[in-house]
Amino acid sequence: MLYKIFIDPFVQMGMAPDLLVQTLWDGLVAGVLYALIALGFVLIFKASGVFNFAQGIMVVFAALTLVGLHEKGVPAYVALAMTVAVMFALAVGVERLMLRPLVNQPDIILFMATFGLTYFLIGLGELVFGGNPKVMIASELGLPKGTIDINMLGGFVSLQKIDIAATVIASAMVAxxxxxxxKTRVGRALRAVADSHKAALSVGISLEQIWVIVWFAAGVVALATGIMWGARSEVSFALQIIALKALPVLILGGFTSIPGAIVGGLIIGIGEKLGEFYWGPLLGSGIESWLAYFIALLFLLYRPQGLFGEKIIERI
Known part of the structure; x- marks a missing residue:
């Protein structure tokens, strides 16, 4: 039994290196997309100190808006621009109607407000676009189709062109x-707001503008995530479940770290694929659905601030 757990998977990796490369590639793609989802959480948490539970449904809502506008006869790139405008309007609405009235309230109240925003967007999305799964307009947006087969290591590795495009676009957005x-003035203002709202206000930084900027940035990230995940599967409300994978990513990387979101996403993505392929037959299928949370639990026990998070020291 110990041999099958600790030795045999590595023997399989050595005997079939092409399958190992294929698994690593699949994990890399998933990890980059997880990092993109986590980035939306990090941006809002850095600006307000609140975990945005609605980020998952924002991914779905943005993708539904894009596809729904195209179904109504709007050209693909015009629909893309209109969806970006919708996410900006959402950011302004969240700041005016949710954040501004609740400023200086306890974090738990703002957190619960994001629950309300989640169910509002679910209801609005179903009302306007319906609840049936939709096909992402990937080809209309110029995203490639097909596969590239590369002969290597005594076998071949198959790369989906949409995965290559998703990895390049997501990496470019994260960077x-x-x-x-x-490096920018807005970025410095964001870091000041993250450190102290009162100190930021004292030097003339507008909390309202910063909140709109970060929520809009999170909305754009949600749109990109919805396009990439939707192109790989379909656009439905089930996509918000994928966004929950951002939780272990954030725990690994740290809730306030952009590099942490990247590293955490790669660890979770690659770890899931390796675990499912090499240890899945031994431990039972479906290991991919819970392995990320198990890794996060280990981090909570031994390094709760994450790899890149700052230690919080409080006087008692």
């Missing part, structure tokens, strides 16, 4: 947002 929030 761009990281640079934007690290």
């Amino acid at each position: 761009s947002l990281a640079v934007f929030f690290q």
